[in-house]
Amino acid sequence: MRKLLWINVLIMPLALGAQNSTYWPDPNWKAPENAAAQTNPLASRPDLAAGGRKLFLRNCAECHAKDGTGKTKKHSANLLIPAVQLQSDGTLFWKITNGNTGKGMPAFSKLPEPERWQIVMYLRELKTLEAGR
Amino acid sequence: MRLRFLGLLLLAALSCRAQESPYFVTYDHHLEEPGNLDIEASATTDAPRAGQKFFGAPWMEFEYGVTANWTTEVYLEGQSTYGDSTVFTGWRWENRYRPLKRLHLVNPVLYLEYENINEASRILKEVEGDAPDISSPNAILRLEPDHELEAKLILSSDWHSWNFAENFIVAKNFSQSEGFEFGYSLGAFRPLGTIASGKDCRVCRENFSAGVEFYGGLGSTQGFVLSDTAHYAAPVFAWLVTENSTLRFSPGFGLTHESAPVLFRVGYSYEIQDFKGKIARLFGAKH
Numbered sequence: 001m002r003k004l005l006w007i008n009v010l011i012m013p014l015a016l017g018a019q020n021s022t023y024w025p026d027p028n029w030k031a032p033e034n035a036a037a038q039t040n041p042l043a044s045r046p047d048l049a050a051g052g053r054k055l056f057l058r059n060c061a062e063c064h065a066k067d068g069t070g071k072t073k074k075h076s077a078n079l080l081i082p083a084v085q086l087q088s089d090g091t092l093f094w095k096i097t098n099g100n101t102g103k104g105m106p107a108f109s110k111l112p113e114p115e116r117w118q119i120v121m122y123l124r125e126l127k128t129l130e131a132g133r
Numbered sequence: 134m135r136l137r138f139l140g141l142l143l144l145a146a147l148s149c150r151a152q153e154s155p156y157f158v159t160y161d162h163h164l165e166e167p168g169n170l171d172i173e174a175s176a177t178t179d180a181p182r183a184g185q186k187f188f189g190a191p192w193m194e195f196e197y198g199v200t201a202n203w204t205t206e207v208y209l210e211g212q213s214t215y216g217d218s219t220v221f222t223g224w225r226w227e228n229r230y231r232p233l234k235r236l237h238l239v240n241p242v243l244y245l246e247y248e249n250i251n252e253a254s255r256i257l258k259e260v261e262g263d264a265p266d267i268s269s270p271n272a273i274l275r276l277e278p279d280h281e282l283e284a285k286l287i288l289s290s291d292w293h294s295w296n297f298a299e300n301f302i303v304a305k306n307f308s309q310s311e312g313f314e315f316g317y318s319l320g321a322f323r324p325l326g327t328i329a330s331g332k333d334c335r336v337c338r339e340n341f342s343a344g345v346e347f348y349g350g351l352g353s354t355q356g357f358v359l360s361d362t363a364h365y366a367a368p369v370f371a372w373l374v375t376e377n378s379t380l381r382f383s384p385g386f387g388l389t390h391e392s393a394p395v396l397f398r399v400g401y402s403y404e405i406q407d408f409k410g411k412i413a414r415l416f417g418a419k420h
Contacts, residue, residue, distance in 0.1 A: 051330050053331070098235050101202040102201075104201055112327035
């Protein structure tokens, strides 16, 4: 765990060009181990990431920006940085589901489970899209 | 000032979203997202029994997400009875607070509402105590104030793609000596499609949800009984018409003689994302 933190510290300056360069992950926002170990049941259907994009734009882009780089005024996460992308699918799913209400991130359990997994798929695509720019 | 108001309307139209549950009476644990304003126009109407008059009761809701676990809401309501009159029946202010940070199998939400209405109110946003008086003329009913404090314990669960919610109501009318009144509401719903297509479609299953709710009164501390109370079973439907608006519909079927035979409810909601930020920018804030 401490190793991951150091990786974050070292890599963080690389993300300074992103929209919300001030974002720092909440160290207390951790998924339980069993949730983090969950795998994406839709992983064999990469075509569903297109639906994830639609859901992302509908539900997430207001705070995280359309390109996922976050917004300073919203104190929202830059979803492209390794501190986010290194998290497991299960962790991202758990964070979308539960939110972090004390820090302003709402819970999105109102979305059906498969749709939340579709958002996770699209979050992975965001990284690829960024690399292609 | 007029230009600023027009600017606000334009901003509101540019970036909005809404995905409401189909419930009209039951509350679940999903709160408004922080900074968002949801505006809803709804109406309740009925198919009256012999000797009763047809009525329509419209209301407006303004729902605002103060924080990720606190939502506040203001209602303005009226009522029109065929062959009688149209009256403003008052306002309500409600607050919902979700105390737990993480989601659990059952998620509690605390609800507190102040009502400054009169006995002519017919929106039937909840049913509690004995059945309401729908036979007396508005001229008499509107003179009977109803200053009420209402609390609810909302318990709600998401299981796979289903939502199950149970509401327990206790209300105290400070205008009359009728003790504490009790009521309940139970609901379940599910989206018709659980996987989002990549296309921007409006009439596809993922934009529809359907379910059922049951609600009714449980009497009061002066008589905790089910007789003389109204109970309804109501299928509920919602359609995400656009990215920013939802249409809801529910026919409610009366289960006891004290209930109206059928209640029809329809509602159209429109969500303005980041309302707080838009207002701030309109009045000169830098971001």
